[in-house]
Amino acid sequence: MSQNVDSLLVSLNYLFELADQNNRELKILEYNRKKALEAVNEEKKKLLPSLDASLSFSYNGDGTVMDRNFSHQVNAPIPDFGNNFIVEASQVIYAGGAIKNAIETAKLNQAYTDLDKEQHRQNIRFTIAGYYLELLKLNNQIVILEKNIIQTNTLLEQMKARYEQGTMLANNVTRYELQLQSLDLTLFQVKNRITITNNELVKILQLPIGTKLKPENRIIEEVL
Structure with missing residues (x-):
């Protein structure tokens, strides 16, 4: 893409890349x-062994030993702190195929979302290509119309000069004036069509309002 004062000169492939990056609907489909x-990965995890760990702490005071008459006692030192660490491993052996069925269902949903995004992506590309070719055609029409207007203006001035010299009828002058008006009107209409087509393309690409796109003025083989 190149930029000048009035517009951005873009290729069709560049617009495809912009759509992949910016289009709101494609972003939603990519999220899905x-x-x-x-979801597929979460279901697969259910087939893996699971580990459960627990850690406990305890505090014990000193013990007391007494004789049978409870008349004599002896303190027995006991370690004050204790801890216990347990690790348990478990794995689902049989779940009636429920987990595998859930995995297959998740895979089908994933395949559907992949297909949905790709179909939508291709539809957007076809739409972009249509607008791109329309802009290319309209811009070429502008070039031709502007050349015809210049030529018609030149001829009209010549007709007016001959009319003043008495060598040209007024009808001939009027004919060129009407032709010039027709060309001006057509130019105005083509410019309006360019604006409408450009705005639709800008909307699809999520570009800033007012952005003007101009297709590269050459024939390109693009792969959709």
Whole structure:
């Protein structure tokens, strides 16, 4: 893409890249695709062994030993602190195929979201290509119309000069004036169509309002 004062000169492939990056609907579909992939991974984790760990602490005071008559006692030192660490491993052996069925369902949902995004992506690309080719055609029409207007203006001035010299009828002058008005009107209409087409393309690409896009003025083979 290159930029000048009035517009951005862009290629079709560049617009495809912009759509992949900016289009709001594609962003939503990409989010759905990632969530579907996460769901597959979560279901697969249920087949893996799980580890449960527990850690406990205890505090014990000194013990007391007494004789049978409770008349004599002896203190017995006991370690003050104690701890216990337990690790348990478990794995699902049989769940009636529920986990595997859940995995397959998640995979189908993932495949659907992948397909949905790709189809939408291709539809957007076809739409962009249509607008791009329309802009290319309209811009070429502008060039031709502007050249015709210059030529018609030149001829009109010549007709007016001959009319003043008496060598040209007024009807001939009027004919060129009407032709010039027709060309001006057509130019105005084509420019309006360019504005409308450009705005639709800008909306799809999520570009700032007022951005002007100008297709590269050459034939390019693009892969959709």
